[in-house]
Amino acid sequence: MLGCLADDFTGATDVAAGLRRVGLQVLLLIGTPIKKMALPDCDAIVVALKSRTIPAAEAIEQSLRAQRWLADHGVTRFYFKYCSTFDSTDAGNIGLVTDALLDAVGGAPAIICPASPEHGRTVYQGHLFVGSQLLSESSMAHHPLTPMTDPDLVRVLARQTPHPVAALPLQQLRSGPDAVRAALQQATEAGVRHLITDIADDTDLAALAAAVADRPLLTGGAGLARALGAHLRSTAARAATEDHLPAGPALVLAGSCSTATLEQVARAREVMPAHQLDPALTPDPHQLLTRAQDWLHKHRSEPAVLIYASAPADARAAGQAAMGPDTATVLETTLATLANNAREAGRRRIIVAGGETSGAVVKALSLRSLLVGPEADPGVPWCHTTTEPHLALLLKSGNFGRPDLLVRAVEGATP
Numbered sequence: 001m002l003g004c005l006a007d008d009f010t011g012a013t014d015v016a017a018g019l020r021r022v023g024l025q026v027l028l029l030i031g032t033p034i035k036k037m038a039l040p041d042c043d044a045i046v047v048a049l050k051s052r053t054i055p056a057a058e059a060i061e062q063s064l065r066a067q068r069w070l071a072d073h074g075v076t077r078f079y080f081k082y083c084s085t086f087d088s089t090d091a092g093n094i095g096l097v098t099d100a101l102l103d104a105v106g107g108a109p110a111i112i113c114p115a116s117p118e119h120g121r122t123v124y125q126g127h128l129f130v131g132s133q134l135l136s137e138s139s140m141a142h143h144p145l146t147p148m149t150d151p152d153l154v155r156v157l158a159r160q161t162p163h164p165v166a167a168l169p170l171q172q173l174r175s176g177p178d179a180v181r182a183a184l185q186q187a188t189e190a191g192v193r194h195l196i197t198d199i200a201d202d203t204d205l206a207a208l209a210a211a212v213a214d215r216p217l218l219t220g221g222a223g224l225a226r227a228l229g230a231h232l233r234s235t236a237a238r239a240a241t242e243d244h245l246p247a248g249p250a251l252v253l254a255g256s257c258s259t260a261t262l263e264q265v266a267r268a269r270e271v272m273p274a275h276q277l278d279p280a281l282t283p284d285p286h287q288l289l290t291r292a293q294d295w296l297h298k299h300r301s302e303p304a305v306l307i308y309a310s311a312p313a314d315a316r317a318a319g320q321a322a323m324g325p326d327t328a329t330v331l332e333t334t335l336a337t338l339a340n341n342a343r344e345a346g347r348r349r350i351i352v353a354g355g356e357t358s359g360a361v362v363k364a365l366s367l368r369s370l371l372v373g374p375e376a377d378p379g380v381p382w383c384h385t386t387t388e389p390h391l392a393l394l395l396k397s398g399n400f401g402r403p404d405l406l407v408r409a410v411e412g413a414t415p
């Protein structure tokens with residue numbers, strides 16, 4: 001069985017979607033369970049953590065706890081899933097968590113493969129591209145929590161780990177599995193502990209997966225995990241579970257400020273009542289929440305409503321000037337509380353834009369595990385609660401989805 005630790009919630013749904021797409025049955029756990037549990041029939045377990053932007057020591061602790069739990073439940077192959085745009089800071093957490101996992105399960109050097117060509121993330125000469133732009137020239141340079149201003153992943157990772165980092169060039173990857181194994185051997189002898197792999201397309205991912213499938217630890221985006229799943233699939237294929245979205249009204253919550261989300265929010269505003277959480281206008285957190293709660297209550301008979309904090313950089317700066325340094329956390333908490341209110345009020349389809357935001361929402365809803373259904377857009381699967389009331393959640397990474405994703409997600413919602 002394959003066990004994945006994902007450093008945020010939409011990263012977890014992304015990797016779960018990829019594994020399901022290649023025919024694996026996937027159980028998604030919200031955080032690491034405290035005790036041992038009887039597992040449903042599944043081929044892969046994804047543990048959703050919220051460790052991307054917390055202090056490194058806590059991220060390591062959370063990750064090791066998840067790894068030990070998975071090992072206790074029969075997992076021998078581990079995958080550490082982080083963002084395809086390598087979201088992290090110089091204080092961590094990708095390098096330090098990978099180091100801790102290597103210490104726990106062995107298998108240095110770790111493969112570092114954020115590339116996800118289906119989402120336009122590719123790596124060449126160790127540099128990460130978003131579409132045709134270098135990472136540092138994409139909107140990720142302005143991310144509210146993890147601004148990515150350096151596209152050279154060898155350099156980025158070297159600031160996060162005391163150990164040597166090197167790159168595996170595309171030419172070597174394309175020379176076949178023996179060349180990849182030789183590169184790994186060479187890296188081991190040179191004391192390299194992190195190997196950034198160039199990837200230009202899905203064929204490269206398949207080649208890499210085939211060459212490294214037997215390693216105890218792989219790390220990267222959803223792309224390599226899906227390729228690994230496809231490689232393992234022959235022994236594990238089964239019919240995908242059916243998917244029924246529950247009847248009932250929908251709620252869309254948006255906390256992501258990515259370009260993709262801003263466009264999706266603009267589209268959604270055209271077709272459903274919308275309320276903006278605006279810290280510049282309402283800097284008092286309590287008032288921000290109660291105003292939104294009143295608005296939600298007033299619109300209780302609408303089949304779908306949108307509440308969003310998403311804003312471009314200049315508006316965010318104005319909000320932060322008014323509300324202070326905790327603005328992002330206040331907005332996450334507010335959106336999470338509103339999700340809870342909406343569930344109590346009977347909303348059954350909850351769509352969330354943003355990884356950190358999704359983490360806060362799922363935590364507030366006290367959900368423990370979800371079964372992964374089909375994707376609404378690549379990397380964005382519907383997930384179903386395993387307890388009553390049946391909720392369908394769509395947890396969307398900020399950067400993912402077509403412009404009409406939020407509109408499509410609420411279609412067919414009943415008042």
Ligand SMILES: Nc1ncnc2c1ncn2[C@@H]1O[C@H](COP(=O)(O)OP(=O)(O)O)[C@@H](O)[C@H]1O
Nearest residue numbers: 255256309311316328331332354355356357398
């Ligand atoms: N108007 C705003 N001002 C400041 N921070 C904001 C604003 N709107 C959202 N945020 C914060 O930005 C962060 C977005 O992160 P996240 O939810 O992970 O989205 P993404 O998936 O795009 O990275 C969250 O912490 C959210 O609370």
Ligand SMILES: O=C(O)[C@@H](O)C(=O)COP(=O)(O)O
Nearest residue numbers: 010011014083084355397398
């Ligand atoms: O790998 C990816 O791009 C996503 O799975 C992911 O992790 C996105 O993170 P957020 O943009 O913070 O949602």
